[in-house]
Amino acid sequence: MRKKKIPFIEQLGVHTILLAAFLIMAIPFFWMVSTSFKNPDEIYIFPPRWVPHRPTFDNYVELFKTVDFGRPLINTVIVAVTSTFLSVMLSAMAGYGFAKFRFRGKEKLFLLVLATLMVPGQMTLIPVYLILNSLNLLNTYAGLILPGVASAFGIFFMRQFIMSIPDELIDAAKMDGAKEFFIFLKIILPLSKPALATLTIFNFVGAWNSFLWPLIVATDEKMYTLPVAISVVQGQYGEKIALQMSGSFIVIIPIIIVFFFAQKYIIKGLSMSGMKF
Structure with missing residues (x-):
């Protein structure tokens, strides 16, 4: 035609x-x-x-010497990479369970997970803060990472993608004696690369740019992340515009690099993740 x-x-x-x-x-x-x-x-x-x-390059040199921008950079890398890895893996496991397993109350449990998407994150700040305080996790990497590990959107996104994987592949693997962990590791994850890459970008960008939660949890400047450090620079060195622009550019660079290498997977993952129930 x-x-x-x-x-x-x-x-x-x-x-x-x-x-x-x-x-x-x-x-x-x-x-x-x-x-x-x-x-x-x-x-x-x-x-x-x-x-x-x-x-x-004097602005960048001053940023790392005077403001000690290196420590927030290390903290942000640790928090963003660890949080992204744990969140993507848990979302993939939960999505695989909801997509391919059969158990009692599965649909109701899945709807309960989706219902959490309607709860604004600001409403859970105080309860989560009190829980972490009781566990002595404030001002720690665990306190910065753990609240962002469980993602209802990630579970939903991975479930929708994994549902498109033919059941015949899983049945054939089971007939050959493959265990569930082997099926997940060798079949589900390789076939879910587009969805995993897309979810990785979403989680990494969210963790890298997170400001409110690190501001609340990190009571010591040694635990500040880059967005919090940028706000400190703006407050203490407000007249030094070039210093603020240098810090902002450093924050953006990793996101650009990650998106540049994973953009084809993002498009493919979004196009293949149907919204069927």
Whole structure:
């Protein structure tokens, strides 16, 4: 069948809107990166300079020496990587159970898990804080990581994807004597790579950018994560715009790298995760 040709005016309109959206998102990002390499005398001049005449790394050096930005960076890496790994694995296990296992009350239990999506996270802050306080987990890595490990959205997302995997593959593996853990490790996980990559991106970005929970749990500056450290820089060094832009750029770099390498899996995972019950 011959494809219908899109009118030139319609193509022009779509491309204009896309270009405008790109500029709206790209210009602030470019300005942030450019400012992070500027000398103080180049920031407030008019008309503004989009490209610094004398690029310098002094802002980044000062950020790690004066503000001690290295410790929050290490904390954020530990929290984001550990939280993402545990959350993705638990979501995959639970999603596999809800998708392929048969047990009494499965549908009601799954609906109960989905019901937690309607509860705002702010409502659980105080109860979770009190629980962690009673367990002496405040100002620890465990306190920063554990509350974000269980994800109702992750369980739902993985269940929807795993449901598309043919039952014949699992039945054949069981006939060959394979145990459940072997089936999950060697069949379910390899076939779920697009969904796992997508969920990894969602969890990693959420954990990396998390601000409110680390601000509440971390009572010591040694346990601050990058978003909290950025707020401290803004409060103590508000007049040093280049210093703030340097910290913001460091926060964004890992997210860009992760998304760049996993974008094809994200598109495939979203397209293959049907919303059927």
